[in-house]
Amino acid sequence: MRLSTAVRRALRELETVGLDSGARELALTYAREIDGAELVHVTLGKILREVYEVDVDLHDRLVGQLARVERVHVLGLLGPKLLAALEALQLSPRARAAIVRAGERGHSTSPLDQLRARRAARLDDAAAVDAPAP
Numbered sequence: 001m002r003l004s005t006a007v008r009r010a011l012r013e014l015e016t017v018g019l020d021s022g023a024r025e026l027a028l029t030y031a032r033e034i035d036g037a038e039l040v041h042v043t044l045g046k047i048l049r050e051v052y053e054v055d056v057d058l059h060d061r062l063v064g065q066l067a068r069v070e071r072v073h074v075l076g077l078l079g080p081k082l083l084a085a086l087e088a089l090q091l092s093p094r095a096r097a098a099i100v101r102a103g104e105r106g107h108s109t110s111p112l113d114q115l116r117a118r119r120a121a122r123l124d125d126a127a128a129v130d131a132p133a134p
Contacts, residue, residue, distance in 0.1 A: 004031040007082075010091050023088045030082035037074035041066070 008031075011024050044066050052059040067073070087095045 002031075002035045004028060004035050007031040007086070010086075011089070014089060014091060020089060023085050027082060027085035027089065027091075030078050030085060034074055034078050034082065041070065 007027055011027065014024075044062075048059060048062055048066060051062060083092060086092045090096060090099060
């Protein structure tokens with residue numbers, strides 16, 4: 001299965017808001033680029049075999065260019081970026097584990113959300129957020 005297909009399937013199952021569309025498209029773009037590098041690598045390998053039979057010097061110069069699009073190079077460049085995009089969308093194991101840990105600790109809201117709630121309560125004539133010093 002192509003990487004872009006796997007990412008597309010994962011994104012399809014994810015419920016996101018419109019604000020996530022940029023991260024979704026970025027993740028798909030990285031996945032498509034990684035898939036495309038595989039195709040380029042295979043195609044250039046075939047061409048290089050043909051060039052070698054005609055011009056060995058040209059072949060040697062092109063081998064250096066092929067190294068730049070090697071799968072390992074592309075994965076090293078784009079893999080971490082794809083993973084970061086997937087983590088932002090909470091589609092990586094690490095991001096999902098963080099959500100589970102936060103739920104276990106009872107911190108389903110962020111500290112900023114907690115402060116906002118305390119402020120809203122204070123504005124509704126509730127008791128002060130912090131007790132006065134003795």
